Amino acid sequence: MNVLLADSFAERGARERAQGLLDPQTYRELLGPFERVSSPYLAAQSVVPQSDDGVVVARGTLGGVRACVIATDGRFLGGSIGEIGGAKIAGALELSRRDAERGAPTRTVLALDTGGIRLQEANLGILAVSEISDAIVALRELVPVVALIAGRVGVYGGLSLSTALCSQIIVSEGARIGLNGPDVVETESGIEELDSSDRPLIWRVMGGRRRYDQGFATDFVDDDVGAIREAVLHAFERPRELGPLVAPPFPNPRLERNEFLRAMGIEP
């Protein structure tokens, strides 16, 4: 792939990602920035809020079929999920479920790029993740729910659990999937186990390629808007089965680096 000619998905903002996935000229945003539905909690904590709370919900068509793309913006507070953004995601999933129940199935894509729950809105974020997960489980009984993890952050924290609930999971090489992020692992278990500044190591442990090989994702894509759109269409038209999970159970909470890697099934 020629990196100079590629139309990188990861380098786009959430809104431009959603526009790149939906059929041209069909993009219509729900609760967009001018509705000014943003976090009421951040300013009190000296954090400037964003007008869409970092979540874009877009309706349109995908391959000519009614669709909803939900995209989080990893650039705003790490794509973290607070009360408002979480409610936008859960509400969009709920809309898709109602559509499916009345015989108008909606192709629903969760284009997640998030570090997880927003610390400034702690309990409300946790509640939001449970509502989102609940909505995914209800929706996937009726129609496929596709998770697309192809941003610069990847997916961590509570929403990594929600991702695992989706019927199809598409991942790119640059993205990462994990419950605890590298900084958290380093803080909790020590730098002897995981040095969060060691980028090659991080991608070997939780990078997109690794997660696909382990059976955590149904498809692996290049970081290119056209290729990713094709993969998303493919996920709805010809869903894939998850391969067998090859990740071994994790034995011990505190390990030295090489032991840690062996526990992850990686030769140091």
Next chain:
Amino acid sequence: MIETLTYRYDANAPVARRAHVGVVASGNCEILLEPAGDSQASVVVRTSVTGYADTWKAVLARFFERNPIAANVEINDFGATPAVVALRLEQALETAQ
């Protein structure tokens, strides 16, 4: 603390439509620009970097001197430099025309 700054300018040029550009990310800012009814421009800046009111005033005065647009502008700032703010304003104006 967040600092909120407001500015007003005389204006005579209409804008065609609203525009949303940028992102509240490190060294960046988000701008919402909407056509205003009267012949005035109003700007509200919310920033987490306090103590730069004079710099904001200079950057905004220069922009509205060159582009006397009747618009309501909202800026959510996360430490954008004056050059980034000026470029975002130009981008918002281009999108709104």
